[in-house]
Amino acid sequence: MKELPVVVIGAGPVGLAAAANLVARGMAVKVYEAGEAVGANIRDWGHVRLFSPWEFNVDPASRKLLEAAGWAEPDRQGYPTGHELIDRYLAPLAETAELSLVIEYDARVVAIGRRGIDKVVSRDRELHPFQLMIRDRDGGTRRVFARAVIDASGTWTTPNPAGAGGMPVDGEEAFADRITYGIPDVLGRDRANYGGRTTLVLGAGHSAANVLLDLDKLASQDGATKAIWVTRGRDLSRVYGGGANDQLAGRGDLGQRLRHLVDSDRIDLIRGFALAGIREESGRLLINGETSDGGRMIGAVDRIVACTGQRPDQTLTRELRVDLDPWLESTRMLGPMIDPNLHSCGSVPPHGHRELSHHEPGFYTVGIKSYGRAPTFLMLTGFEQVRSVVAAIAGDMAAADDVKLVLPETGVCTTAPAGCCGGPAPEPVTACCNDGARAKPDGQDACGCGPAKLPEPARTSTCCGKVA
Known part of the structure; x- marks a missing residue:
């Protein structure tokens, strides 16, 4: 051997x-x-x-x-x-x-x-x-x-599909020639696919940030390119990052540049949208999805970039x-x-x-x-x-x-699942959950409902004892 x-x-x-x-x-x-x-x-x-x-x-x-x-x-x-x-x-x-x-x-x-x-x-x-x-x-x-x-x-x-359920949605395979998974070279070899067109970018990570920044740069050059940013979740703190608090300056800068695009209305942002289907109408793509308020349609777009990991x-x-x-x-x-x-x-x-x-x-x-x-x-x-x-x-x-590993932190830390202690905190309160939001004015720590306690090797990074 x-x-x-x-x-x-x-x-x-x-x-x-x-x-x-x-x-x-x-x-x-x-x-x-x-x-x-x-x-x-x-x-x-x-x-x-x-x-x-x-x-x-x-x-x-x-x-x-x-x-x-x-x-x-x-x-x-x-x-x-x-x-x-x-x-x-x-x-x-x-x-x-x-x-x-x-x-x-x-x-x-x-x-x-x-x-x-x-x-x-x-x-x-x-x-x-x-x-x-x-x-x-x-x-x-x-x-x-x-x-x-x-x-x-x-x-x-082996990219994840665009569908929120982990499987391709209706139309995803049929229109595969208009869907890119990953990070296309918008300003280089793939420019012809995106210039002067409307692209829906799906995802809330650093790949999506790079694509959106490139599409914005292309739009500033031709005046006709448009980007629509769609995220499944509503909390964008991870992709926006910690800015100056990020121990990797390049990562912090990437998130802040993306945030500036959104704040200045240079790209359209749709949060809390779970893609459910794709169909064609008059040669363009219509995107069906689900939100907390019910079904919603986005259209029409020419291409989709799925930055879904x-x-x-x-x-x-x-x-x-x-x-x-x-x-x-x-x-x-x-x-x-x-x-x-x-x-x-x-x-x-x-x-x-x-x-x-x-x-x-x-x-x-x-x-x-x-x-x-x-x-x-x-x-x-x-x-x-x-x-x-x-x-x-x-x-x-x-x-x-003898393993030694010290990684640069993002400057943005979240440790609590959304269902903790009576549900998520109401925006714009900065707390892990609803009970935490009520506890904060009284000066209580964390959620106000006790620390999480679970035996190893179960996951223990919950915000409180209730969710544990």
Whole structure:
């Protein structure tokens, strides 16, 4: 078993960081990348400028390989675009002598299991090497074997549908040619699709913010482009961010620029709208949805950009004993740490190989895929994840357990579900719930109804004892 390599799935920032850490420990490694080059998913949004500076986007083990090859590190306080991240970091890293021979492109992992046994068999599973089915560019398949597997394949290619119920709504598949998932290059390669047209942007995250800012810039150039921003929720504090209180200045600035667009009526905002259907009339799209006041229709628009997040592709691990959080589809132990229903501060407790492992010995999910459907993953998190995982595979448990992770906070923290203590607080009162709003004038803390108490490992970040 020890003569087999550790297989890394994906040659993005976290996958290459895993490979660099394996090389640093003298372990055999093989990286399989489904795309034609490193950072294939990043290339889709390469025009977008990251809100985290270079100092947060370079893995320490990778830096050592690059510096040995004579690499000139970019200004650590500068903010790269996705394309710059590839050209100035990922591509040179993949071309180092240590990694260039272990990365294979156009090689998609389509299934993972154990050699000679299926998922049901419990006895001596750890003695059977992993078996991975690889589909090559020509469509042919082959099998490779590994002592351990690190899945850093990400979630970019499996976006959530536009439908609020987690499934495509009526018309979503029929009009797929007019719907984009992710972050189109509005000012560049995709300009012809958006210039002079009306686009509905769905979502309340940083992807939506980037698209809306680009559409506004295009509108200022041609005078005819229009954007309609639609969000499922009503609270936009997360996407607006903490401004100057955000420890990532670029992230805080992004939210404040978006807020300015709304406050100055440069884009139309419709909150609390759950998309329920799409139909066509006179060549344009009409959007049906549900609100707290009943049904509503938005129309007519020319295109839809669905910035509704991504979800992990679980099909390749069907024959493995994966342990997932039941609603986030993250690794189970990470769920309570990252659940967006409970907190949005941006700070995640330090976690490593123990939180990223499954019931399948030697298999780890890392990077944004480890977060499942939860948003706000930072590359810095992935770098520390793989450092810990590789140390565990190498048997260095002291290093594996010595996890240090301090993330820059957003400056906006929410910790309470909307149904707490008699329902949500009436706007514009700043309180976690209705009882809290009544308690505030009396100087009471929190909700005025007692702290939450739940045994581990249940989620405990509720605002009060009633909801617990």
